[in-house]
Amino acid sequence: xxxxxxxxxxxxxANPTGAAAILAADERGEMLAAGEAVLDEYCxxxxxxxTALGGRLDDLERLVEVMRTVxxxxxxxxxxxxxxxxISGVLLWTAGxxxxxxxxxxxxxxxxxxAVAVHELAHGNDMAGMELAATPAADGWLLNGRKEVVTNIxxxxxxxxxxxxxxxxxxxxxTLMFVERAPGDGTTDLPRFATSGMRGLQLGGLAYxxxxxxxxxxxxxxxxxxxxxxxxxxxxxxxxxxxxLDTGLRLAITHLSRRKLYGGTAIDLPHVRxxxxxxxxxxxxAEAISAAGTRALHVVPGSTAVYSSAVKFAVSKLVLDGMDxxxxxxxxHFYLREGPVALFQKLLRDLAPVGFGHIARAACQMSxxxxxxxxxxxxxxxxxxxxxxxxxxxxxxxxDRLALHAAGQDPLAASxxxxxxxxxxxxxxxxxxxxxxxxxxxxxxxxxxxxxxxLGVDAPSRYYDLVTRYVGLLVRISCLQLWRHSADGFLxxxxxxxxxDALLAELLDRHRDHRSFGLSGxxxx
Amino acid sequence: MxxxxxxxxxxxxxxLRRDADGIDTSQPLTEYGLDSLTALAISTxxxxxxxxxLDPALTWDHPxxxxxxTVLTAMIEEKAS
Numbered sequence: 001x002x003x004x005x006x007x008x009x010x011x012x013x014a015n016p017t018g019a020a021a022i023l024a025a026d027e028r029g030e031m032l033a034a035g036e037a038v039l040d041e042y043c044x045x046x047x048x049x050x051t052a053l054g055g056r057l058d059d060l061e062r063l064v065e066v067m068r069t070v071x072x073x074x075x076x077x078x079x080x081x082x083x084x085x086x087i088s089g090v091l092l093w094t095a096g097x098x099x100x101x102x103x104x105x106x107x108x109x110x111x112x113x114x115a116v117a118v119h120e121l122a123h124g125n126d127m128a129g130m131e132l133a134a135t136p137a138a139d140g141w142l143l144n145g146r147k148e149v150v151t152n153i154x155x156x157x158x159x160x161x162x163x164x165x166x167x168x169x170x171x172x173x174x175t176l177m178f179v180e181r182a183p184g185d186g187t188t189d190l191p192r193f194a195t196s197g198m199r200g201l202q203l204g205g206l207a208y209x210x211x212x213x214x215x216x217x218x219x220x221x222x223x224x225x226x227x228x229x230x231x232x233x234x235x236x237x238x239x240x241x242x243x244x245l246d247t248g249l250r251l252a253i254t255h256l257s258r259r260k261l262y263g264g265t266a267i268d269l270p271h272v273r274x275x276x277x278x279x280x281x282x283x284x285x286a287e288a289i290s291a292a293g294t295r296a297l298h299v300v301p302g303s304t305a306v307y308s309s310a311v312k313f314a315v316s317k318l319v320l321d322g323m324d325x326x327x328x329x330x331x332x333h334f335y336l337r338e339g340p341v342a343l344f345q346k347l348l349r350d351l352a353p354v355g356f357g358h359i360a361r362a363a364c365q366m367s368x369x370x371x372x373x374x375x376x377x378x379x380x381x382x383x384x385x386x387x388x389x390x391x392x393x394x395x396x397x398x399x400d401r402l403a404l405h406a407a408g409q410d411p412l413a414a415s416x417x418x419x420x421x422x423x424x425x426x427x428x429x430x431x432x433x434x435x436x437x438x439x440x441x442x443x444x445x446x447x448x449x450x451x452x453x454x455l456g457v458d459a460p461s462r463y464y465d466l467v468t469r470y471v472g473l474l475v476r477i478s479c480l481q482l483w484r485h486s487a488d489g490f491l492x493x494x495x496x497x498x499x500x501d502a503l504l505a506e507l508l509d510r511h512r513d514h515r516s517f518g519l520s521g522x523x524x525x
Numbered sequence: 526m527x528x529x530x531x532x533x534x535x536x537x538x539x540x541l542r543r544d545a546d547g548i549d550t551s552q553p554l555t556e557y558g559l560d561s562l563t564a565l566a567i568s569t570x571x572x573x574x575x576x577x578x579l580d581p582a583l584t585w586d587h588p589x590x591x592x593x594x595t596v597l598t599a600m601i602e603e604k605a606s
Contacts, residue, residue, distance in 0.1 A: 128561055170553060171561035171585045224582055370566045404581040405565045453540045456563055
């Protein structure tokens with residue numbers, strides 16, 4: 001892939017976008033300037049702009065794959081150059097007028113940054129609680145208040161701001177606003193927020209004092225637009241993060257292949273091999289559910305209020321746990337900031353926000369729990385064959401078809417029954433799938449009868465555990481379907497679903513051949 | 526056919542864990558602490574009970590029991606005709 005070639009060999013000490021340079025920038029707490037220059041040359045922003053507006057965005061799977069290359073090189077570049085403009089982009093493509101969308105597209109395509117300011121320290125993920133206020137003015141609105149811990153807010157030429165347009169509590173009290181930065185606009189930059197990972201990320205804040213803004217969409221539509229548009233980023237941002245685990249796995253194998261202890265090489269030890277195979281399996285699982293969720297945004301956007309939260313909840317944990325297990329294998333070496341494995345500790349620190357950034361895992365559980373009864377009643381005891389979720393050409397991405405909730409429509413869970421009618425399933429895979437079906441049926445019984453008034457923020461732990469069970473099922477179903485719909489190669493042989501030996505052999509082959517460990521197995525520089 | 530308003534008051538009382546008598550049907554339900562996600566859940570309950578297909582944000586745009594009862598009654602009558 002072109003971007004991979006532009007970034008060059010990670011291990012080359014002379015490469016301005018190689019590991020040594022990346023680590024040096026991290027030590028200084030700066031964005032990697034040479035990395036940003038490469039992304040400028042590649043015009044990464046074009047990946048965030050729909051083709052209808054002059055960009056390259058028409059296939060979210062392609063977007064994820066491109067961004068995995070970036071995140072796998074430097075997650076700070078991924079988030080700091082890319083993702084923040086992607087988030088503002090999806091809000092604009094969902095809420096903006098035709099004129100506003102064209103203007104935003106032009107800005108991004110010319111290399112400008114658009115930041116997105118939703119977050120206030122006092123309110124976390126509680127969007128309906130946000131306080132920064134917008135009051136009507138002669139030709140638009142005036143903003144007063146603060147936004148904090150926002151990526152690129154200081155160096156962005158424009159900002160999408162989530163503002164309160166009605167002091168009453170409720171879901172119609174906020175509106176998305178668009179602010180162009182200009183001298184004398186009443187904005188004051190807040191001091192930069194320092195973090196233990198993503199150290200180069202420009203996290204800032206702004207205080208607004210009668211700052212002019214224009215509304216995106218009807219007054220009071222802010223929460224609705226955000227809850228719909230952000231399903232895209234809630235899905236694709238964790239999906240991109242698998243690139244980080246991919247690189248971590250590569251670094252670990254390289255190190256363990258050279259590490260001589262107790263008269264042998266570390267990678268020959270059965271325990272080491274077992275852990276590596278397990279982490280590889282988890283990377284594939286993470287990308288399988290990511291693929292289903294990403295394709296769902298095109299194929300069944302009415303259901304992604306469920307799948308986006310499921311992807312975030314599942315993928316973040318899979319990649320974080322995987323990285324932790326690799327750290328254990330590396331022993332003291334995972335902790336060193338110098339030496340051949342030094343990049344690992346940076347990636348480990350940079351990965352942490354995948355659990356809480358953009359939306360926290362707990363908030364995803366909160367959003368899924370009240371939807372379980374309807375999913376159980378309307379989908380979990382039905383049959384579906386949503387082939388489009390697993391393979392084939394993707395239909396047009398329609399931001400206007402994203403919905404506030406899934407209305408119980410869950411073709412992914414409903415696909416398990418039909419899948420079991422496939423005679424080509426080997427015995428051990430079938431046994432797992434049948435156990436999964438029994439689990440789904442049992443879960444349906446419980447969830448159909450959950451007391452609806454007890455599924456809010458103060459729900460008991462045992463109800464939240466149901467969400468964990470459900471999401472685990474979706475991951476396993478995604479893997480089964482990925483195998484069934486794979487035409488050739490490693491994924492088409494069901495061994496990867498259950499055989500540590502098959503996984504290990506593939507893992508070491510790809511390491512030797514310098515190919516990535518995710519679903520695409522792409523060639524690395 | 527069940528009275529929409531009566532059904533709504535009972536249903537909302539369950540969600541709010543309150544006595545039905547204590548609910549002012551002209552007040553936005555957010556005044557009683559109903560959060561935006563629960564409001565969506567009420568919308569799907571209404572669909573199941575009355576056989577309607579609703580815009581998910583209906584309870585957001587008709588935030589009191591009186592307002593909801595009015596719009597739902599109209600929808601049910603239209604469906605029957």
